[in-house]
Amino acid sequence: MKLFALAVLSASWAVSAVPATAGAAGCPNEIFRGGLSALLPECRAYEKVSPDEKANGDVETRLGFAQSRGAAGLDEDGYAFLSYNGLPGSEGGALQTGNVAKRGGDGWISFPFSPSIVNETTIPMVSSSLLISQDLNKVLVESQKPLTPDAQPGPNLYVRTISPPSVQLITPTPLPIFNGNLYTVTAQNIYGASNDFSHIVFQNRAKLTPDSPVLPPSGQGMNLYEWNGSTLKNIDILPGQTQPDSRGVGVSNATGAVSPDGQRVIFRAPQGGPYVLRDHGTPIYLGTCVESKCAYAASRDLSTIFTADGGDLYRYDVEAGERVNLAAGAAGGGSAEVNTVNLLAAPDGDAVFFVAKAAMAPGATAGAPNLYRWSAGDGIEFVARLNPSDPFVAAQNVNAQSMEASISDAGDAVAFTSVGALTGESPAGVREIYHWSQAEGLTCASCNAGLASPAGYPVPPTQILGGAGATILSSPSPLSADGKKVFFSTVDRLLPQDTNGKMDAYEWVGGTVHLISTGTGDYGAEFLDVSPSAKDIFFVTRDRLVAADRDENTDVYDAREGGGFAEPAPAVPCEAEACRPPLEAAPAAPQVGSRSFSGPPNQKPKSSAKKKQKPKQQKKQHQKKKKQQKKKSKQCKGKSKAKSKANKCSQKSHKARSTGKRG
Numbered sequence: 176m177k178l179f180a181l182a183v184l185s186a187s188w189a190v191s192a193v194p195a196t197a198g199a200a201g202c203p204n205e206i207f208r209g210g211l212s213a214l215l216p217e218c219r220a221y222e223k224v225s226p227d228e229k230a231n232g233d234v235e236t237r238l239g240f241a242q243s244r245g246a247a248g249l250d251e252d253g254y255a256f257l258s259y260n261g262l263p264g265s266e267g268g269a270l271q272t273g274n275v276a277k278r279g280g281d282g283w284i285s286f287p288f289s290p291s292i293v294n295e296t297t298i299p300m301v302s303s304s305l306l307i308s309q310d311l312n313k314v315l316v317e318s319q320k321p322l323t324p325d326a327q328p329g330p331n332l333y334v335r336t337i338s339p340p341s342v343q344l345i346t347p348t349p350l351p352i353f354n355g356n357l358y359t360v361t362a363q364n365i366y367g368a369s370n371d372f373s374h375i376v377f378q379n380r381a382k383l384t385p386d387s388p389v390l391p392p393s394g395q396g397m398n399l400y401e402w403n404g405s406t407l408k409n410i411d412i413l414p415g416q417t418q419p420d421s422r423g424v425g426v427s428n429a430t431g432a433v434s435p436d437g438q439r440v441i442f443r444a445p446q447g448g449p450y451v452l453r454d455h456g457t458p459i460y461l462g463t464c465v466e467s468k469c470a471y472a473a474s475r476d477l478s479t480i481f482t483a484d485g486g487d488l489y490r491y492d493v494e495a496g497e498r499v500n501l502a503a504g505a506a507g508g509g510s511a512e513v514n515t516v517n518l519l520a521a522p523d524g525d526a527v528f529f530v531a532k533a534a535m536a537p538g539a540t541a542g543a544p545n546l547y548r549w550s551a552g553d554g555i556e557f558v559a560r561l562n563p564s565d566p567f568v569a570a571q572n573v574n575a576q577s578m579e580a581s582i583s584d585a586g587d588a589v590a591f592t593s594v595g596a597l598t599g600e601s602p603a604g605v606r607e608i609y610h611w612s613q614a615e616g617l618t619c620a621s622c623n624a625g626l627a628s629p630a631g632y633p634v635p636p637t638q639i640l641g642g643a644g645a646t647i648l649s650s651p652s653p654l655s656a657d658g659k660k661v662f663f664s665t666v667d668r669l670l671p672q673d674t675n676g677k678m679d680a681y682e683w684v685g686g687t688v689h690l691i692s693t694g695t696g697d698y699g700a701e702f703l704d705v706s707p708s709a710k711d712i713f714f715v716t717r718d719r720l721v722a723a724d725r726d727e728n729t730d731v732y733d734a735r736e737g738g739g740f741a742e743p744a745p746a747v748p749c750e751a752e753a754c755r756p757p758l759e760a761a762p763a764a765p766q767v768g769s770r771s772f773s774g775p776p777n778q779k780p781k782s783s784a785k786k787k788q789k790p791k792q793q794k795k796q797h798q799k800k801k802k803q804q805k806k807k808s809k810q811c812k813g814k815s816k817a818k819s820k821a822n823k824c825s826q827k828s829h830k831a832r833s834t835g836k837r838g
């Protein structure tokens with residue numbers, strides 16, 4: 176199959192560096208740190224990531240999906256997000272559409288990538304974005320509208336490249352339509368892809384290859400398919416079988432089911448059987464799991480596989496073909512009682528975090544859910560005594576999000592949630608996010624020490640593990656790759672300057688917490704994701720943090736280290752829009768494709784109950800805020816005459832409270 180150019184995506188990446196200018200306060204980007212940005216730590220400055228024109232829709236709305244999130248991927252200058260109404264010029268038009276924003280010299284530019292969902296026939300048109308590459312340049316999409324000349328009519332899967340624009344068909348025959356598209360692929364059916372998207376593994380009940388069994392649209396069993404860049408194969412044939420097993424069990428792409436080179440794929444054998452690794456086409460059984468009682472975690476390249484099986488912890492070295500019981504002897508002859516729900520492995524496979532009831536290291540309690548770290552160099556170390564209801568102990572390991580834990584690249588630090596009051600800084604039952612590192616021990620990153628009524632950590636810190644791609648629906652990493660910073664949202668007031676009583680995004684580093692959103696916004700903010708270097712911290716808010724944000728819709732923001740864009744000084748300080756940051760230079764025209772939007776009127780999604788769409792209450796609040804702003808602006812107008820900088824009016828003292836090392 177050939178690559179076909181996509182005329183509608185004619186734009187290409189155009190990224191140039193922002194000039195650095197020495198500033199009075201020591202930040203090279205001081206001239207871009209006006210307004211609310213001046214309050215940020217680490218020379219960060221606010222940048223609006225989502226575009227001005229959003230078809231009067233929100234971005235990053237959940238749209239009824241449980242884990243509908245954007246992703247920073249491995250890109251330092253990009254972010255993938257969902258727009259509620261579709262950006263002008265997007266093919267997707269009406270409903271939820273996927274977009275990638277890239278940072279240019281003058282601002283962020285959005286590239287919509289969702290295919291058309293225009294209903295051209297009596298059959299419901301299907302279009303969904305299923306997986307995005309880590310470089311945010313390739314997207315696996317399903318489209319009922321043919322995107323290439325070689326596509327047969329019907330729902331097909333395609334790999335769409337954003338820049339330079341191209342699209343490639345990967346299904347030789349369309350997914351059958353039966354009773355409303357029951358064969359349709361969802362993000363949960365995607366096992367993953369190689370880094371370059373030349374290998375894509377997904378499951379579907381449809382018979383898409385000659386050797387695949389015919390399965391009814393619903394019921395037991397799945398066919399497991401691998402696209403290898405040119406052909407589609409059924410890879411669900413296990414040793415001793417001549418027919419596809421047709422009962423492969425999904426392993427989420429978020430847990431890294433496909434190696435970066437596409438040569439290794441991990442999946443589960445029939446209904447709770449052992450994990451099976453396909454290594455360069457050869458299936459290898461990875462244990463003797465009974466029913467659903469086993470967990471796995473792997474190095475990023477799938478050369479090291481950890482399994483918790485029968486109370487023990489195993490490490491399988493794929494190159495050597497060796498399987499070692501890491502818990503043998505550690506429990507003093509008895510069973511280690513290793514928890515079979517979750518394992519969390521370091522990307523290089525040299526460390527793994529696990530829970531076990533046996534006391535295997537100093538500090539552990541026999542019979543309790545002890546969180547341990549095993550490493551090649553240090554053996555088994557005790558980390559913390561978890562609560563039995565904590566996600567790492569109890570949440571089914573269907574994907575990386577459910578365990579609510581994240582590991583550093585070197586495997587020497589972990590961030591996780593617990594309701595166990597592990598450091599005594601919050602009442603039992605309040606969920607907090609904890610940080611543990613070999614060097615610093617256990618610390619509560621989100622605890623509200625010394626302040627009354629901690630509300631706890633309200634949103635699960637979810638993550639992208641070492642998989643080859645992150646879905647659009649995947650989730651943020653609460654821990655920086657170097658393991659030194661934790662990011663989260665909380666309604667707790669962790670700093671005196673957080674006065675809004677609303678959720679805000681925070682950064683924890685070295686025992687100190689910093690506000691990343693303002694702490695004073697009417698609507699508050701929610702953390703989304705960080706870039707691998709943690710230079711970019713993405714969050715969503717309805718509050719306007721830069722002058723260029725003129726709408727009541729939610730926007731994705733980046734609190735970027737050394738960031739910010741040039742804003743010309745206003746002609747008259749603190750006049751019409753008093754006390755707001757200076758106006759930003761006109762942004763470059765959004766590169767949303769070369770054709771204008773001409774779809775049908777926007778439709779309401781079926782699952783609208785959970786969406787954040789300007790509820791009446793919020794509208795009222797906004798009107799109230801407008802009045803307050805007017806009032807404040809008058810007050811400020813007076814003050815501004817005495818001030819040299821217009822934006823001083825909105826500034827407040829922002830000294831970070833050092834919480835020190837705890838626990």
Ligand SMILES: [Ca+2]
Nearest residue numbers: 673676677679
């Ligand atoms: Ca707050």
Ligand SMILES: [Ca+2]
Nearest residue numbers: 724726728730
């Ligand atoms: Ca806005």
